[in-house]
Amino acid sequence: MSTNKNDKELNHLTIWNELEWVPSEKQLAQFVHLQELLKEWNKKSNLTRLVDGDDFWTSQVCDSLLPLHEELQCPELSHKYIDIGSGCGFPGIAIAIAMPNSNITLLDSSNKKTAFLKEVSKEIGLNSRITVVTERAETAGKDPILRSNFDYAIARAVASATVVAEYLVPFLNSTGQALIYKGGWSETDQKILKKALIELNAKIKRTHTFALPNNRGIRNIIRISSINKCPNQYPRSIGKPKKQPLGF
Numbered sequence: 514m515s516t517n518k519n520d521k522e523l524n525h526l527t528i529w530n531e532l533e534w535v536p537s538e539k540q541l542a543q544f545v546h547l548q549e550l551l552k553e554w555n556k557k558s559n560l561t562r563l564v565d566g567d568d569f570w571t572s573q574v575c576d577s578l579l580p581l582h583e584e585l586q587c588p589e590l591s592h593k594y595i596d597i598g599s600g601c602g603f604p605g606i607a608i609a610i611a612m613p614n615s616n617i618t619l620l621d622s623s624n625k626k627t628a629f630l631k632e633v634s635k636e637i638g639l640n641s642r643i644t645v646v647t648e649r650a651e652t653a654g655k656d657p658i659l660r661s662n663f664d665y666a667i668a669r670a671v672a673s674a675t676v677v678a679e680y681l682v683p684f685l686n687s688t689g690q691a692l693i694y695k696g697g698w699s700e701t702d703q704k705i706l707k708k709a710l711i712e713l714n715a716k717i718k719r720t721h722t723f724a725l726p727n728n729r730g731i732r733n734i735i736r737i738s739s740i741n742k743c744p745n746q747y748p749r750s751i752g753k754p755k756k757q758p759l760g761f
Contacts, residue, residue, distance in 0.1 A: 527571075527727060534611070548569050550633050550636060551601060561573075567727055571729045575725060578611055592664040594609075601629065605630075606639070621645075655683075660684060666689065668680060682713040695734075697731075708761075717736070720736070721734045
């Protein structure tokens with residue numbers, strides 16, 4: 514048992530060292546509680562296979578927070594985040610735990626997933642800072658309450674970068690940033706995305722490559738900022754961004 518415990522602590526240390534951020538006791542307890550709830554829900558409704566040990570701590574928690582390495586250095590700041598295609602709550606719930614003064618909107622089109630997100634937010638004491646919306650990104654992006662209203666719009670591998678950009682950019686306020694999480698990233702991808710962003714009145718702020726600890730792979734993070742207001746026709750109607758992606 515003690516070896517197991519030591520292994521877990523070592524794994525956690527690797528993650529926090531990588532992030533250059535250490536959770537408080539309360540935050541760590543919230544992550545542990547989130548893991549327990551995921552395991553429980555997984556028995557009746559398959560949400561994700563990444564729930565045990567390193568799968569959870571590195572491939573979920575660390576992968577969610579590593580792109581926000583800079584923001585983690587100033588967790589007292591208050592920002593508004595929207596997580597598109599939130600699924601089982603990553604990166605959104607991880608951000609809500611790590612950034613105690615920020616407000617997070619979790620958007621997913623699946624009732625099953627948003628039911629889980631609502632319960633978890635309540636159970637781990639975050640429902641005052643988390644809003645859960647059951648909606649497609651294309652519809653939500655036209656909603657005047659949500660459009661142009663966020664400091665950060667984030668998506669973790671829900672589609673190709675040009676499609677994701679069309680989902681995210683309409684949510685940004687004038688100084689906001691969109692963060693796209695990708696595995697592989699090439700010069701061709703970069704060119705296509707740059708072309709697509711012209712249509713959205715946005716630009717690539719920078720790209721950043723991370724190696725996840727414990728040999729969990731490479732992540733590319735593309736940060737996008739608005740140049741001007743996103744044209745009203747974006748996002749286009751449901752299904753169109755995927756069928757006719759911008760930039761091609």
